[in-house]
Amino acid sequence: MTFERDNIKALHAYTPGEQPQETGVIKLNTNENPYPPSPKVMAAISAVLPEQLRKYPPPSAMKFRQAAAKLHGVSAEQIIATNGGDELLRLAFTVFCDPQKGDEKRGGFSYPRTQGGVGVAEPSYSLYPVLADIHDSLIARVPLNEDWSIPGDWASKLNDAGCRLGLIVNPHAPSGHLESVESLEKQARAFKGVLMIDEAYVDFAGQSALGLLEEKRGLSNVIILRTLSKGYSLAGLRFGYGIGHAPLIAAMNKAKDSYNTDMLSQAAAIAALEDQEYAQGTWKKVLSERARLVGELEKRGWTVLPSASNFILVTPVAGKPPAKKIYESLKDAGILVRYFDQDRLRDKLRITVGDGAQNDRLLRHIDSIVG
Numbered sequence: 001m002t003f004e005r006d007n008i009k010a011l012h013a014y015t016p017g018e019q020p021q022e023t024g025v026i027k028l029n030t031n032e033n034p035y036p037p038s039p040k041v042m043a044a045i046s047a048v049l050p051e052q053l054r055k056y057p058p059p060s061a062m063k064f065r066q067a068a069a070k071l072h073g074v075s076a077e078q079i080i081a082t083n084g085g086d087e088l089l090r091l092a093f094t095v096f097c098d099p100q101k102g103d104e105k106r107g108g109f110s111y112p113r114t115q116g117g118v119g120v121a122e123p124s125y126s127l128y129p130v131l132a133d134i135h136d137s138l139i140a141r142v143p144l145n146e147d148w149s150i151p152g153d154w155a156s157k158l159n160d161a162g163c164r165l166g167l168i169v170n171p172h173a174p175s176g177h178l179e180s181v182e183s184l185e186k187q188a189r190a191f192k193g194v195l196m197i198d199e200a201y202v203d204f205a206g207q208s209a210l211g212l213l214e215e216k217r218g219l220s221n222v223i224i225l226r227t228l229s230k231g232y233s234l235a236g237l238r239f240g241y242g243i244g245h246a247p248l249i250a251a252m253n254k255a256k257d258s259y260n261t262d263m264l265s266q267a268a269a270i271a272a273l274e275d276q277e278y279a280q281g282t283w284k285k286v287l288s289e290r291a292r293l294v295g296e297l298e299k300r301g302w303t304v305l306p307s308a309s310n311f312i313l314v315t316p317v318a319g320k321p322p323a324k325k326i327y328e329s330l331k332d333a334g335i336l337v338r339y340f341d342q343d344r345l346r347d348k349l350r351i352t353v354g355d356g357a358q359n360d361r362l363l364r365h366i367d368s369i370v371g
């Protein structure tokens with residue numbers, strides 16, 4: 001006897017990257033920033049008073065919303081604060097997607113009528129289909145082009161499939177490919193639903209789709225996802241936010257938990273955003289390490305896709321040994337990278353750019369495995 005809904009019973013839950021808690025493991029598998037958060041973040045957490053913890057926190061994190069609004073040149077009404085970017089994604093499904101209707105449940109087409117569901121470009125962040133299943137929403141999966149760019153007719157396929165929500169991650173994960181803002185604008189204009197542009201890795205890209213929110217563009221269906229997990233070295237804090245047109249943000253604020261972000265994280269998140277100089281310093285170091293790592297791997301004959309992110313998708317020399325074997329050998333040596341057992345990715349590894357010492361150890365172990 002089980003009590004859960006059928007779609008939850010059938011759910012293949014999201015598999016997060018391995019999160020070993022012992023120290024000494026080199027974690028290059030879940031795209032954390034290798035550098036510590038700003039000292040001002042730690043100071044802001046220490047400065048929180050007992051009285052602030054006794055009371056409930058500001059429900060919509062208004063001070064944070066104001067800080068983010070100032071940084072991005074929008075109004076606080078255009079910002080929603082969430083418990084990690086993942087909560088923003090979950091809210092987008094809750095607010096914009098319909099669950100499928102029982103008597104119309106059928107698939108079997110490459111672009112099934114999704115009955116108000118979600119459209120994605122594949123492969124991408126593997127949480128998206130899991131969230132669709134949790135919400136019992138149907139999903140249209142449009143394959144990415146060979147060069148990992150988004151097909152020109154992506155939005156029109158989503159329209160045909162009846163999608164109310166479209167998700168694009170840019171820079172793309174797991175390839176690191178960067179789609180131009182012009183291309184994103186075309187998709188946004190063509191799409192009849194809400195387009196969420198997941199900019200989890202934008203801090204390493206030097207280009208953002210924020211301009212699509214300018215009044216003069218007349219686009220009212222775009223929401224941009226940001227997170228403090230990657231660029232601001234705060235994956236443990238669980239803080240993300242959305243930027244979009246006020247009515248979309250208001251709808252999402254209506255549906256969120258009353259106190260979805262806590263007092264400590266609000267204080268820390270404000271300090272993190274306000275210390276741009278520190279964060280940008282870490283981004284610069286990551287980019288220079290990325291260039292070095294790419295060069296070193298290419299010297300060894302590996303193929304590395306151009307990346308606008310803090311990770312690289314690499315193809316080791318075919319079969320010497322296969323990618324999965326390299327992943328396992330590195331793991332035995334205490335170095336975690338990401339291996340995806342799925343189409344287009346089976347011969348590849350996704351490697352987070354670490355700091356200099358971590359990348360050196362990675363390269364040394366690769367040399368000992370590949371010989």
Ligand SMILES: *Cc1c(COP(=O)(O)O)cnc(C)c1O
Pocket residue numbers: 083084085086087125169173198200226227228229230235238239240
């Ligand atoms: C990391 C990430 C997020 C958000 O992660 P949080 O830690 O929940 O903020 C969203 N999308 C992609 C593609 C990511 O890699």
